[in-house]
Amino acid sequence: MATLKELAKRTEGLVGGHRACAGCGASAAIRQILLAAADKPTVCGICTGCMEVVTTIFPFTAWNVNLVHNAFENSAATTSGMEAAYKALKRKGKIKGDINFIAFGGDGGTYDIGLQSLSGAIERGHKMLYVCYDNEAYMNTGYQRSSATPYGAHTTTSPSGKKIPGKQQKRKDLTEIIISHDPAYAAQATPGYYMDLIKKVEKALAADGPSFINVLSPCVPGWGYPSEQTMNISKMAVETLFWPLYEWQDGVYTINVKPREPKPVEEFLKLQARFRHVFKPGNEHLVEAFQAHISRQWERLLRKEEASK
Amino acid sequence: MKILAKTGNEAMAYAMKQINPDVVAAYPITPATEVVQIFSNYVADGEVDTEFVAVESEHSALSACCGASAAGARVMTSTASQGLALMHEILYIAAGNHLPIVIALVNRSLSAPINIHCDHSDTMGSREAGWMQLYCANSQEAYDSIPIALKIAEACGVPAIVSTDAFIISHCMDRLEVLEDDEVQKFIGEYNPKYFALDLENPKTYGPLDLQDYFFEHKRSQIDAFSKVLSTYNKVAKEYEKLSGRYYPAVEEYKTDGADVAIFTAGSTADTAKEVVDELREQGRKVGLVRMRMWRPLPVEEIKAALGKFKAVAVMDRSDTMADFGGPVFLETRGILYDLDKKPIITDYVYGLGGRNVEIADIVRVYDEISEIAKTGKVKKLVTYLGVRGEE
Structure with missing residues (x-):
């Protein structure tokens, strides 16, 4: 694995000067991912969404590697096409050497509108890494709910109103859905644990087939917190078991971080305006339900890890 | 000159085989299913070098074609009717990004009511998408039009649709004069695009966000590229006549x-x-x-x-x-x-x-x-x- 010192010397794939919000978790994650991939040439695809919008406004680009943007729901299919072209052109001797293929999508482009495209690409076995930068709602269009939005969260389409206190449904377990495809590698990560993310990207790119990393990416305006808190919130998501860091390869689950004394989930929730309403008197049951769900998910994950040993 | 007996679908698939594209990403749909099916046989038997991507929908078919084409590959696909409708969003993106993809299409009515037979509502509904459209009268013309369309598409940076009538052409056996493989190869030439996403020496961003200050100029330049299609067509159709003896005016x-x-x-x-x-x-x-x-x-x-x-x-x-x-x-x-x-x-x-x-x-x-x-x-x-x- 590349050391921090080595990483610092590599050429950045995503450079500064783009127009992401101060403290954007997703752009930090992409920067780390491209650094981890930079020992080989890398070609990327990206869904329409925050990261595409803030990094590619013509005539500027923040990308130092080739990037292809097609539409909202088809970053996986588009990147699979590039990988197919690579195979064909390599056979014909028109292209030499190895190339990393990385597709990026937000949770909108991945959990929801692009799920079919991603499922198809993984099933077909393209050697590419798909990264979901999951900021838990449609942040690009102004914080609307997605199937990655957690229970109780206020979004502009699951508002905390007088009658309904935020999103009433649980989030979808996308990582588990992808694992069901039997990919070459799958993992959950978050930029607060950056060396964990780097290691996972290296593993994913070394795996012989399709790989997937779901990266929880805190969003300053969408989650509602001060911009300097991104990495703390990213870490708190792991320490409260809200976002377990684990990986899956060849049927084996490995939980990478097991907090010795997990913090109650409200430690994560109370840092963010999107959960402000759950702390109002009379809403105690929301926090309890939230905690019960998180604990259940964690127990399940522990059992999966145990069973797959 | 070889004379074969082939249906419209067989004729189009045969033309695709002779072109030997780098990538074909496709999804079967009645009545164009056979084009995809026959072509996958060519792949399975090693008669082409094509990377065949058997996608899960037409939307992904054209999306993968866009990725492959942007990467610098010669790319083709096939569809009909609902399949073209599902591709609709990406038709505009392929054209807007000047990706010279060719679709071997069979014209079939659009739902509802659902129906599998011929009319032209599918391609007529996509006529503003920025694709050249050639409507063929028989299998021979369909066969001949595929390399013609590809050559024009790649010369102009404009994608192309070659279509036949559902069942009337797609499934009817007809006499077909075919060229030799090397004649087709010589006619279409090698494809070496100026910009391609696998060009590692010159990294670029393809398909960026393009707002009020540049979008209009880029759309205008797309129309400019389109304005060269007809004159290119007239030249290429004449070239093809020299090669085959068959001439098709616009x-x-x-x-x-x-x-x-x-x-x-x-x-x-x-x-x-x-x-x-x-x-x-x-x-x-x-x-x-x-x-x-x-x-x-x-x-x-x-x-x-x-x-x-x-x-x-x-x-x-x-x-x-x-x-x-x-x-x-x-x-x-x-x-x-x-x-x-x-x-x-x-x-x-x-x-x-x-x-x-x-x-x-x-x-x-x-x-x-x-x-x-x-x-x-x-x-x-x-x-x-x-x-x-x-x-x-």
């Missing part, structure tokens, strides 16, 4: 000399109408046929030259605009002829929707009615739905 005239009236139509119906013209000419009737082969870009001057000389023209449209004003060929043709000092009277016959058969008698009736209009100068009905129960 607008074909059949027995129009001295004709007072003409039918203007596309696809297999044009071939049927030629039979009718032959019969009526024997009876001394002054009738002719004009066939539209290219409908994007519009061969405006060719259409003016071909149709301007008649007293009356009957457009036969195999789709409707739902504008309560006839079909798209009718509407656009009226626009094209508007500038002529001496204009023919022009009426529309919407026919054959959902594969409703058009027979010799139907076409004779159109010639009879249009001849009467030419004689009297009076139009009783501007738009007729030919052969619909309860219509007349």
Whole structure:
């Protein structure tokens, strides 16, 4: 694995000067991912969404590697096409050497509108890494709910109103859905644990087939917190078991971080305006339900890890 | 020269084999399924070097084609009807990014009601997407049009659709003259795009966000690229004639000399109408046929030259605009002829929707009615739905 010192010397794939919000978790994650991939040439695809919008406004680009943007729901299919072209052109001797293929999508482009495209690409076995930068709602269009939005969260389409206190449904377990495809590698990560993310990207790119990393990416305006808190919130998501860091390869689950004394989930929730309403008197049951769900998910994950040993 | 017996689908798949594209990403759909199926056999038997991507939908088919084309590959796919409708969003993106993808398409009606047979509503519904459109009258033309379209697409940076009529062409066995593989290869040449996403020396961002300050110029440049398609077509079609002996003008005239009236139509119906013209000419009737082969870009001057000389023209449209004003060929043709000092009277016959058969008698009736209009100068009905129960 590349050391921090080595990483610092590599050429950045995503450079500064783009127009992401101060403290954007997703752009930090992409920067780390491209650094981890930079020992080989890398070609990327990206869904329409925050990261595409803030990094590619013509005539500027923040990308130092080739990037292809097609539409909202088809970053996986588009990147699979590039990988197919690579195979064909390599056979014909028109292209030499190895190339990393990385597709990026937000949770909108991945959990929801692009799920079919991603499922198809993984099933077909393209050697590419798909990264979901999951900021838990449609942040690009102004914080609307997605199937990655957690229970109780206020979004502009699951508002905390007088009658309904935020999103009433649980989030979808996308990582588990992808694992069901039997990919070459799958993992959950978050930029607060950056060396964990780097290691996972290296593993994913070394795996012989399709790989997937779901990266929880805190969003300053969408989650509602001060911009300097991104990495703390990213870490708190792991320490409260809200976002377990684990990986899956060849049927084996490995939980990478097991907090010795997990913090109650409200430690994560109370840092963010999107959960402000759950702390109002009379809403105690929301926090309890939230905690019960998180604990259940964690127990399940522990059992999966145990069973797959 | 080799002569084979092939259906329209087989002919298009055979042309694809001879082109040997780098990538084909496709999803089967009736009645174009065979194109994908036959091509995957070529792949399985090692008769092509193509990377075949068996995607999970037409949306992903064209998305993967865009990725492959942006990466620098020569790319083709095939679809019909609902499949083209599902691709609709990405049709614009392929064209806007100048990706010269070719679709071997079979024209089939669009749901609802669901139906698997021929009409042109699928491609007519996509005519603003920025793709060249060639409508073929038979299998031979479909076979010949695939390399022609590919060559123009790659020369102009404009994607292309080559289409045949569902079942009438796609599934009917016909005599087919084919070129040798190396003749096709020589004709299309090697594909080396100037910009491609696997060019690691010159990293670029493809498909960036393009706002008010540049979008309009880029759209204008797309229209510029499109404006070169027709002249390129005329050159390439001539080149192909030298190679094959077969020439296909963008607008074909059949027995129009001295004709007072003409039918203007596309696809297999044009071939049927030629039979009718032959019969009526024997009876001394002054009738002719004009066939539209290219409908994007519009061969405006060719259409003016071909149709301007008649007293009356009957457009036969195999789709409707739902504008309560006839079909798209009718509407656009009226626009094209508007500038002529001496204009023919022009009426529309919407026919054959959902594969409703058009027979010799139907076409004779159109010639009879249009001849009467030419004689009297009076139009009783501007738009007729030919052969619909309860219509007349």
